[in-house]
Amino acid sequence: MIVETPKIEFRDIELCFTAEDGAKVQVLDSVNLNVREGEFVCIVGPSGCGKSTLLNIACGFLKPSRGQVLIDEVPVDQPNRRRVFIFQDNSVFPWLTVSQNIGFGLADQSPQEKDEIIRRYVEMIGLTGFEHAYPRELSGGMKQRVEIARALASGPDVLFMDEPLGALDWLTRLKMRADLVEIWRQEKKTILFVTHDVEESVQLADRVVVLSDRPAQIRAVVDVDLPRPRNLDDPEYLRIRDEIFELMGLDHHGIEAAKV
C-alpha cells in the first residue's frame, strides 16, 4: 500500500494569545489536518474563531503554543518564499506597473525568462493590454488579479489565501471565483483558502474544513466531490452547501428569507 505524504500537516495545534490585561485567550484547540499536494482546501467558521490565525501559523508568521505544522515533512518555523500569503487588502505596489508588480520577485531569472513569465501571467489573469498600467488605473478586481499573478509568478508551491476576494463587489467576486478555479486547474498549486462565504468554499474547494467557535476545533471536513467548473444549481452542490450551513449552526433558508 502506498501511503501518500501530506503536503501540509497540522499536528495537534493549539494557540493562546495573551490579551492586553494579561488574560489568556485560547484561539485554537487540537487542530489536526492533512492537506494533499495540489489540493484546494477552504477553511470556514464563525467570525473570530481563528481561521486567519491558523493560516498565519501554517505560513510561519506565528508559532503555535502546542503542536506543529509540517510542510513536506519539515516543521514550519519561519516564513519561506516558496509559500505565498495573499490578503484581502490588496498589497500591489502602487508605484510599479502591472508587469513590474508581477515581475517583482523574479530576481534569479534572465531578462528573457522574466519577460516570458510576466507575459504568461498577464495573459492568465486577463490583463493583456494593461501591462504598463499603474494600480491607480485598475479596478479592485484587476488589482487583486495582479496580486494573484505576482504570487504565482514567484513560483510558490503553496498559496495561503486569507479572504482574497473579500473586498470585491459581488459580481467581480463571482467572476474571480471562476477565474481562480481555472488558474488552479492550470497551476495545480496547493491552496489553503480562508473565507466567510460558504457558497464560495463549495464552488472552489476539494474539501471544506468547518471550524467551531473559539477556541476553534475542526467540527467537520466536508468532501466536495463535484466536477469543475461547478454548476451552482446542481442538487449535490446545494446539498453540500446546506450541510455546511447546518454544521455552522445556520439555516440557509432562514438566511435567504432574511435577505428579502
Ligand SMILES: Nc1ncnc2c1ncn2[C@@H]1O[C@H](COP(=O)(O)OP(=O)(O)OP(=O)(O)O)[C@@H](O)[C@H]1O
Ligand atoms: N495578536 C493577537 N493578540 C490577541 N488576540 C488576538 C491576536 N490576533 C487575533 N486575536 C484574537 O484571536 C481570535 C481569532 O482571530 P482570527 O483573526 O484568527 O479569527 P478569524 O476567524 O480569521 O476572524 P474573521 O472571520 O473575523 O476574519 C480573535 O478573537 C482575535 O481577537
